[in-house]
Amino acid sequence: MGQITLKEVRKSFGEVDVIPGVDLRIEDGEFVVFVGPSGCGKSTLLRLIAGLEDTTSGRIEIDGQDATRLPPARRGLAMVFQSYALYPHMSVKKNIMFPLKMAGLDRDEAERRVANAARILNLTSYLDRRPGQLSGGQRQRVAIGRAIVREPAAFLFDEPLSNLEAALRVNMRQEISELHQNLQTTMIYVTHDQVEAMTMADKIVVLNAGRIEQVGSPLDLYRAPANTFVAGFIGSPKMNLITGPEAARHHAATIGVRPEHLEIVENGPWAGTVGLAEHLGSDTFLKVTVAGMEPLTIRVTGERQLRHGDRVTLAPQAGKIHRFDADGKAMA
Amino acid sequence: MARAVSTRRKSFNTAAAWSVAMLLFFPILWTILTSFKPEPQAVASPPVFLGFDWTWQNYIDVNQQRDYLRFFLNSVIIAVGSTLLGLVIAIPAAWSMAFVPGRRTKDLLMWMLSTKMMPAVGVLVPIYLIFKTLGLLDSRTGLVIVLTLMNLPIIVWMLYTYFKEIPGEILEAARMDGAGLKDEILYVLTPMAVPGIASTLLLNIILAWNEAFWTINLTVTDAAPLTKFITSFSSPQGLFYAKLSAASTMAIAPILILGWFSQKQLVRGLTFGAVK
Ligand SMILES: Nc1ncnc2c1ncn2[C@@H]1O[C@H](COP(=O)(O)OP(=O)(O)OP(=O)(O)O)[C@@H](O)[C@H]1O
Ligand SMILES: [Mg+2]
Numbered sequence: 001m002g003q004i005t006l007k008e009v010r011k012s013f014g015e016v017d018v019i020p021g022v023d024l025r026i027e028d029g030e031f032v033v034f035v036g037p038s039g040c041g042k043s044t045l046l047r048l049i050a051g052l053e054d055t056t057s058g059r060i061e062i063d064g065q066d067a068t069r070l071p072p073a074r075r076g077l078a079m080v081f082q083s084y085a086l087y088p089h090m091s092v093k094k095n096i097m098f099p100l101k102m103a104g105l106d107r108d109e110a111e112r113r114v115a116n117a118a119r120i121l122n123l124t125s126y127l128d129r130r131p132g133q134l135s136g137g138q139r140q141r142v143a144i145g146r147a148i149v150r151e152p153a154a155f156l157f158d159e160p161l162s163n164l165e166a167a168l169r170v171n172m173r174q175e176i177s178e179l180h181q182n183l184q185t186t187m188i189y190v191t192h193d194q195v196e197a198m199t200m201a202d203k204i205v206v207l208n209a210g211r212i213e214q215v216g217s218p219l220d221l222y223r224a225p226a227n228t229f230v231a232g233f234i235g236s237p238k239m240n241l242i243t244g245p246e247a248a249r250h251h252a253a254t255i256g257v258r259p260e261h262l263e264i265v266e267n268g269p270w271a272g273t274v275g276l277a278e279h280l281g282s283d284t285f286l287k288v289t290v291a292g293m294e295p296l297t298i299r300v301t302g303e304r305q306l307r308h309g310d311r312v313t314l315a316p317q318a319g320k321i322h323r324f325d326a327d328g329k330a331m332a
Numbered sequence: 333m334a335r336a337v338s339t340r341r342k343s344f345n346t347a348a349a350w351s352v353a354m355l356l357f358f359p360i361l362w363t364i365l366t367s368f369k370p371e372p373q374a375v376a377s378p379p380v381f382l383g384f385d386w387t388w389q390n391y392i393d394v395n396q397q398r399d400y401l402r403f404f405l406n407s408v409i410i411a412v413g414s415t416l417l418g419l420v421i422a423i424p425a426a427w428s429m430a431f432v433p434g435r436r437t438k439d440l441l442m443w444m445l446s447t448k449m450m451p452a453v454g455v456l457v458p459i460y461l462i463f464k465t466l467g468l469l470d471s472r473t474g475l476v477i478v479l480t481l482m483n484l485p486i487i488v489w490m491l492y493t494y495f496k497e498i499p500g501e502i503l504e505a506a507r508m509d510g511a512g513l514k515d516e517i518l519y520v521l522t523p524m525a526v527p528g529i530a531s532t533l534l535l536n537i538i539l540a541w542n543e544a545f546w547t548i549n550l551t552v553t554d555a556a557p558l559t560k561f562i563t564s565f566s567s568p569q570g571l572f573y574a575k576l577s578a579a580s581t582m583a584i585a586p587i588l589i590l591g592w593f594s595q596k597q598l599v600r601g602l603t604f605g606a607v608k
Contacts, residue, residue, distance in 0.1 A: 073510040085505035102510035
């Protein structure tokens with residue numbers, strides 16, 4: 001079981017309110033991703049749940065039990081750190097076995113679990129090496145192995161893939177997703193990479209300056225961002241946010257249209273000039289300057305040949321305009 | 333740092349380094365030479381460098397007059413004992429300063445160091461009286477305690493600098509893995525800090541071995557270590573330089589040998605972990 005509830009959780013470092021108050025419910029078996037810009041308090045929130053930081057006020061419950069004052073060791077959670085945090089003086093095997101040794105598990109059972117974890121993570125032939133003799137991806141696997149042998153109530157990941165190169169990152173991302181499929185254990189995953197968030201999460205928690213901006217499934221957030229912050233943060237490239245007379249015409253302070261929901265049409269409402277073009281092969285992203293509006297990004301298929309200075313007219317797809325009020329809140 | 337240094341420059345540096353080393357080593361060399369001289373030649377003016385009548389007589393005399401082994405054992409017990417006791421106290425202290433610093437930690441560290449700036453003689457009388465009351469005068473226990481206290485600031489400082497180099501996340505990982513404070517220090521911190529702890533241990537054994545003020549003032553015979561062994565030959569009835577030198581050589585020989593075999597650790601220790 002791994003059901004976690006945060007009630008009015010606050011954290012300040014001295015004068016600074018890093019987490020001004022968070023309420024959140026994480027269901028058993030869920031894959032929850034915390035995303036947000038750098039410094040928004042993702043790691044701090046995770047560390048509060050882990051027990052590595054004390055809450056300033058508020059309550060943390062794990063499976064209905066108050067865990068606010070429990071030391072990390074007694075919360076039954078496992079954590080995978082960005083720096084892997086392996087014990088450099090122990091072999092891979094000893095690293096993975098360490099939590100079992102601390103739990104006082106008998107030797108045979110511990111050996112069995114380590115062997116099992118090593119098999120799942122393809123580490124069997126490295127068990128006698130030291131962490132210093134492993135590649136980044138292998139170290140990450142050891143850190144995950146050390147987390148899974150304990151059969152924790154939940155896994156906490158703090159940007160576990162950010163030290164890996166791009167290709168390996170995609171691989172490990174899929175491995176972690178598969179691990180979640182197989183174990184069905186609650187996972188809380190911190191990242192600032194929204195692709196990781198979109199592809200892995202059952203539920204995304206978008207944080208900004210220590211506050212939760214929105215909680216929902218990846219598609220919920222994509223389809224119905226609750227405010228301009230989430231609208232701009234989720235989706236790549238960013239949603240176009242337009243203010244001024246064009247927004248007023250839609251009775252809103254700001255309107256938003258995603259690049260993939262803008263089309264080049266004959267006699268569209270927005271006429272502009274093509275600026276920078278980014279060709280990714282499958283897609284091309286164009287910057288289009290339209291008089292009286294913020295520059296727009298649009299997505300066109302890769303084959304489309306448009307060049308700097310070409311004149312185009314654009315139209316948003318029907319029903320794909322998001323409207324926001326003066327406070328940035330989404331309007332019905 | 334791979335920097336191109338010309339051969340001439342290099343040989344100049346080598347020569348300079350050797351000169352400084354010889355300058356520092358000369359007093360020790362002179363002591364050793366003197367210990368092999370007959371008493372009159374030891375004080376001859378102008379001094380004789382090598383052309384004297386080499387003799388073992390001083391060593392024979394010194395050993396007949398005093399029981400070297402007893403002094404030696406006292407030195408070992410006091411130096412090793414106070415260092416080990418100091419480590420047992422300092423490891424948890426340095427742990428808390430390095431990994432759960434409070435607002436006053438830095439001040440506390442500075443204050444600890446500042447106690448080393450006070451001349452020891454300033455507290456001789458109170459400590460002497462306390463020791464007298466507690467019956468600790470001329471006891472090894474008393475000396476272990478006083479040397480532990482004297483060297484504790486340095487031990488804490490050295491360990492603190494080593495512990496600072498250990499990433500805090502590894503200790504947090506241990507905590508997440510279910511390690512209590514004791515397990516964390518025993519299974520994770522200490523093994524990772526072994527090189528640092530070893531350097532601290534060696535350096536403090538040397539400091540305690542050479543400590544002369546307290547060991548001389550608080551002992552008479554029972555607990556007297558090698559420092560006392562040396563001073564007992566600088567008697568008021570006349571100076572016997574050759575015998576004094578023989579005693580000194582015997583007193584420093586063990587620590588010189590220890591230092592020679594642990595050079596690498598020591599260099600690391602003395603540079604406070606700056607050399608990786
Ligand atoms: N121990 C601390 N003392 C004081 N301030 C801290 C401490 N830890 C974090 N902070 C501050 O709290 C804020 C949130 O930090 P946190 O590490 O949680 O951000 P983050 O969202 O994880 O960022 P990143 O994506 O860069 O890892 C930052 O402004 C940081 O400066
Ligand atoms: Mg972080």
